[in-house]
Amino acid sequence: MKLKFEVGDEDFSLAGRASSELKGVLKRLGIGPDLVRRASIAMYEGEINMVIHAGGGVAEAEIEADRVVLTLIDAGPGIPDLSLAMTEGWSTAPDRFRELGFGAGMGLPNMRRNCDEFDIESEVGKGTSVRMVIRL
Amino acid sequence: MTVRRMTEILEARIASGEDQMDLEVSAACGADLMSDVMAFVKEKVVLLTGLVNPQAIRTADLMDIRVVVLVRGKSPTEDIVAMARENGMVLLSTKYSMFLACGRLYEAGLRGGGIREIA
Ligand SMILES: Nc1ncnc2c1ncn2[C@@H]1O[C@H](COP(=O)(O)OP(=O)(O)O)[C@@H](O)[C@H]1O
Ligand SMILES: [Mg+2]
Numbered sequence: 265m266k267l268k269f270e271v272g273d274e275d276f277s278l279a280g281r282a283s284s285e286l287k288g289v290l291k292r293l294g295i296g297p298d299l300v301r302r303a304s305i306a307m308y309e310g311e312i313n314m315v316i317h318a319g320g321g322v323a324e325a326e327i328e329a330d331r332v333v334l335t336l337i338d339a340g341p342g343i344p345d346l347s348l349a350m351t352e353g354w355s356t357a358p359d360r361f362r363e364l365g366f367g368a369g370m371g372l373p374n375m376r377r378n379c380d381e382f383d384i385e386s387e388v389g390k391g392t393s394v395r396m397v398i399r400l
Numbered sequence: 401m402t403v404r405r406m407t408e409i410l411e412a413r414i415a416s417g418e419d420q421m422d423l424e425v426s427a428a429c430g431a432d433l434m435s436d437v438m439a440f441v442k443e444k445v446v447l448l449t450g451l452v453n454p455q456a457i458r459t460a461d462l463m464d465i466r467v468v469v470l471v472r473g474k475s476p477t478e479d480i481v482a483m484a485r486e487n488g489m490v491l492l493s494t495k496y497s498m499f500l501a502c503g504r505l506y507e508a509g510l511r512g513g514g515i516r517e518i519a
Contacts, residue, residue: 276455277453277454277455279455280454280455280458280462283458283462284458284461284462287461287462297464301462301463301464304462305438305462305463308438308458308459308462309435309438352439362433364451364453364455365432365433365434365435365449365451365453365455365456365459366433366434366435366455367433367435368433368434368435368436368439369435370433370435370436370438370439371435373439374435374438374439377439
């Protein structure tokens with residue numbers, strides 16, 4: 265099964281729709297709460313990043329018999345230093361997002377922690393793509 | 401501790417979840433940054449937060465958090481109450497600050513379990 269979501273940049277309060285929907289689908293499929301939570305967190309942080317840092321993008325979830333593959337692709341500004349970006353607490357988020365509860369610099373580390381496989385590719389001026397696998 | 405007891409200790413107003421006053425809670429977490437909640441909370445806990453927006457409820461729902469307390473006397477807006485109701489969540493609001501709300505619950509025996517160890 266494949267789910268596809270357009271993640272916009274206009275309305276921050278809509279961010280999280282993809283993860284909510286994904287959570288619902290996984291729950292209905294009878295997948296254990298821990299795995300559902302991990303997949304939902306990874307997706308949510310990814311969505312939020314696309315909204316805050318990249319002006320939106322596309323989120324996909326492929327649900328297979330033994331794994332969930334999450335892909336997030338955007339055409340935003342890209343990330344100049346990936347290892348810095350992966351550091352807990354490092355963030356370039358504008359203050360207005362911090363007031364909304366985001367921008368703690370924990371998103372990418374949270375994503376990596378919750379996945380069995382985590383790949384990120386980014387090119388400055390082109391965009392960022394993240395692929396995450398959670399084994400069921 | 402039951403949600404009812406928690407409501408008494410915090411002198412809280414109940415915005416959603418009146419039917420769940422007998423729900424047992426054993427651990428709590430206080431945070432205004434939702435990524436911190438997602439980074440450190442492991443098990444079902446009570447979330448105390450000063451963040452009054454849909455993201456707080458969304459984050460709680462994704463984390464399977466059933467009880468959210470808004471601190472510092474912040475009243476939830478209608479859309480937030482509706483979201484909490486839709487998710488079957490308990491939503492409380494207390495006049496106490498984050499520090500005092502956490503302190504009162506701690507004093508009454510609630511602890512910080514359910515949190516990932518910080519390296
Ligand atoms: N999709 C993205 N496009 C551009 N930059 C990104 C993207 N995702 C993350 N970043 C960069 O990596 C940093 C760290 O990301 P993250 O760990 O999620 O923390 P936060 O989002 O709280 O800043 C961000 O502050 C930003 O500079
Ligand atoms: Mg982030």
